[in-house]
Amino acid sequence: MMQLFSMAALFLYLLSTAGYVSYLFLQKDVLHRAGWGLLGAGFLANLAAILYEFIAAGRFPVGNLQETLSVAACTLAGLFLVFQHRYRLRVLGVYAAPLAALIMSVSVRLPKAPSQMEIVFNNFWIIFHVVVIFIGNAAFALAAGAGILYLMQESAIKGKNHGFFFHRLPSLNLLDTVGYASIVVGFTMFTLGLITGFLYAKMVWGRFWSWDPKEVWSGVMWLFYAALLHERLATGWRGRKAAIMSIVGFGVLLFTFLGVNFLLTGHHGAFTRW
Amino acid sequence: MDYIIILGLNHKTAPVELRECLAFSGEETDALLRSFSEHAAIKESILVSTCNRVEILLTSPDSDAAIGAAKRFISEYKRIPVSRFEESLYIHQGDDAIRHIFRVAASLDSMVVGEPQILGQIKEAYRTAALKRTSGVILNRLLHKTFFVAKRVRSETGIGDHAVSISYAAIELGRKIFGSLEGMRVLLIGAGEMAELAVEHLIRHRSGDIFVANRTFERGIELARRFRGTAIRFEEIGGMLQKVDIIISSTGSPEYVIDRKMVKAAMGGRKHRPLFFIDIAVPRDIDPRINRMDNAYVYDIDDLKGVIDENIEDRNREAVKAERIIDAAVVSFRKWYESLDVVPTIKALRGKMAEIARSEVEKTLGILHHLSEADAEAIHRMTEALINKMMHDPTIFLKNNGCLRDKAYYVDITRRLFNLDPAELSGSGARPGDSQHRTEEEL
Incomplete structure (x- = not known):
């Protein structure tokens, strides 16, 4: 059953991708609306899969890589839907929809390994911790997408080369604003996630911080985005620099999310085991 | 069965000296239409007169007599011998006439393909004729179909997309940088037709405060008054870069008016908000290397021309699609027209x-x-x-x-x-007020 919902979600994400890509080329309004609707449907299917698993297994389903990626795809899709509604940055769909589809396609291919967690995921703090961290990560992913589009549009304007993308991408100001808003949302959520993580760690292990590699890298990531926001507020770091930094930040995030678990070991390891 | 006839001349067939001699004012149009309606060979008539073209649409049972009469009336009203304009005149009948008016209204025949003003001008001309009751069943139907076709062409092809004048190309670029131009502060350095036109466009896009810097302060004050702005001294430009967002420069200065040092100094104070330089001067006023600095964008006159050329090419490509729409419309109109037999x-x-x-x-x-x-x-x-x-x-x-x-x-x-044509042709009526947006392209 869960598998069915997951496949439906993947299928809808792929259709949404097709909608957004054809919108990019053909610029017909109906296409991006279709893309948006399909992504919404995919999001609901994805959510259904997660909820089903939650009820069936009696725990929040982030016990292995397959489940974790499913949650990641779901939050990314959901957050994009909200951003799209708020900022009307349609073209970002050509980034968000395929990214959700990619994550989901990896997720459904992975075997459904039994959870190897010793801790039962029913504590409020741990669920909150996981959910806000995922929303934060999704926001950082969108920030990187906006950053990529910003760099493309800037090079079109500076290079005086008004080709395909110049006409199809929105103004630099909008791309910059969306990137900034994504980082603010991401940073807020991520900070909340870290705090609840500390509280949970204190409850379970009796200490806030245990030099687990994931914790260390999360700390690095937090400092990185904190620096980015500080520079923006204090000296007006915007545009190109901010765009590049949000892409680099996403790289750090990917390493923290996946790389740490593959290369190093620690008490967050089970999330990504398969 | 009456014939549909169009005779006219435009920027391609007649030089401006001739076109200005043949332009009809409002009163002259009324008088000419009255003469047409009194003539035995002419059933219906509409006159479109702009600075780029004169088009006379007629229906008549006897096309030769009608054409002869039309020429004679033009000659009489404008006091110009027929021989002077006959060479420049084109005459179309039937399908060709229908296609011609469709193409003109869809702006395929304009000096700059895709400029929208001509449609408004035709609507205006049609309204005049309708008020004078010189247009009847055939021309009413033809004009409604014309407006419908023009609207379709505009919405279904990219013929009207993207700017094709220097000043407007600058505006479009500004919007790609700032999003909305509302509240953007503008600094005009020097003076000149193109630069002033760009400022006017900006004002129309509800830009913010306007500042004017001129070597002769008095001239600056004069310009500033025109734009309801503030005149500043030439030496104040450097400091001004902290405040303004768009700089339009058009001076006769042999060296750069704004160099990198000035921009670098200003950037911190403006928290790196973007600066957009439009350099219309030759030799250039803005150091082109500024374009390489973060959040600063410089376009000189050649860059803008490059943008326009690309956009014109785009429009011409879209025009091919428009021709297809028009071909189909001609066929469907002819069907109705023939049914009138x-x-x-x-x-x-x-x-x-x-x-x-x-x-x-x-x-x-x-x-x-x-x-x-x-x-x-x-x-x-x-x-x-x-x-x-x-x-x-x-x-x-x-x-x-x-x-x-x-x-x-x-x-x-x-x-x-008796409902003999169950599938009615669709048409759109003329809306008043569509002709107000006139710009420099077709007056």
């Missing part, structure tokens, strides 16, 4: 009645089983006679109406009354 209308009407009679008689005979073959035959003959009797007067009327109004009017009424 009396004979097919009478045939269609008779056919419709015969069809109704046949199906009703058959229904009745289906119930009346006791009738013999001969009885049924008699009933069939009776219905035929009925139809003939009923069709008699309408046929006579349509074939040789001695009425005041023209035949097309009654044929059209007949077709509508």
